Amino acid sequence: MEQDRERRLIDAFLVATRTLVGDYDVVEMLQTLVDEIAGTFELDAAGITLANQDGELEVVAATSTRTALLELMQLEAGEGPCVEAYADGEPRHADTVDELRMRWPSFAVAAEAAGFASVHSIPLRSRDVVLGSMNLFRSAPGALAERDLAAVRALTDVATISILQQRSTDQAARTQEQLRRALDSRVAIEQAKGFLANTHQVDPDVAFSLLRRWARANNVLLQDAARAVTDRRVVIPPTDAAPSPAGR
Template identity: 45%
Template sequence: MAQPERDERLARAFIELADTLVGGFQLVDFLHVLTDHMVELLEVDAAGVVMVDARGRLVDVTASTHTVHQLEELQLEFDEGPCRDCCLDHCVIPPVDLTTRAAADRWPRFTKAARTAGFTAVAGLPLRLREEVIGAVNLFHTTPDGLHPADLRLGQALADAATIGILHQRLSNDQAERVSQLQTALNSRITIEQAKGALGAHLDITPDAAFTLLRAYARSHSRSLTQLCLQLLEGTLHFGLFAQSDKDKHPGG
């Protein structure tokens, strides 16, 4: 990414992550914006977010790819991994080379799953404000040395901006609404998963490719990703809208 383009994207990222006091705020859409910026600005291969629910449990909320969604769920199932350590210790998890024995000893099942998925490095950034940690962001890379210290510092700045935005938004709600917001985000995640599965089956493409088409359409039309997926499942939005976009990406297909 050229420097002027990167600077423009960086400015837009911080503006978007501060813009939470708006009508119709959707947590899952907001976190998709965060992962999109993380992937593009830090030049990582994928990113995912887990959040702390009202009972103090970690829940998988969003990810930039279907594969990372699965890895986030495995972290929670195995009770091991960078997001878990990040939230437990309230600190950054520096890049871990998953090809090493140390990684296998630290997170044996997660490391094996991540390596099988093609990732060789991972890091964790807390979503925190002072002593309060509300979740964490995982960054995944396919090369062991792909996560640089300067990029991690920028990633933490983005995570901090997102945390402040979320906490400001929560302050405008009562406790019941705060709990409901995270549950709505989890429900939205299911809707998105179902929509990308349906679109993938219709176009005979992978879930990740379907997800890319859905996100691109939502972004280019300034639409909520959740509402877009819901309309697709309800039949008020037609699969044909995405067939042309898929042809544009694969003109030889």
């Protein structure tokens, strides 16, 4: 069991660090990262929010549609751990339902309805630059183990560095473009998820899995796969059968 955990932790770091060289898909990297973190540290859910060019947080990756909706709720309410972690660049946590209710009443209602009893938010921060937050959810009360928290912080730091890496002489412009592309990609992905879910009458999370599997199998960026689906240039079946170009 311990070896499996260490292997998943290594895999999570590989996901984050391989992006330091060459072009990469920000959304796919962050999505894989939250999946690995949730599985490695026995969390019930995880998500990442990033700030757009106007400084407003948007959900970029989540382990489930339920988690994404919870993230959206706190962004719309302007209240919650991820909002505060981004605002001042410091971690926020609540280890019990009572703490949730006391600190973020509106968010607590939605968190309880989603089945969560504790939450921890870690800012995606590098020095004075804060890009967003990593948000961890558990159905059971209680704090995360210190070593787990340290590992998640390290992964969050690596992800932040990956996004901030300089690829042009104008780093500020490069970073804004990277974030804009990531957020635009998420819109395209959500549209493709909705299309596949409606077409195949499946859960949105299943639709997302179909989309990611096809993108990986065909070595295509996730956002490009999403646009191919919504533009009807490719047909992804609800099984592992080979997808075919639209119109065939």
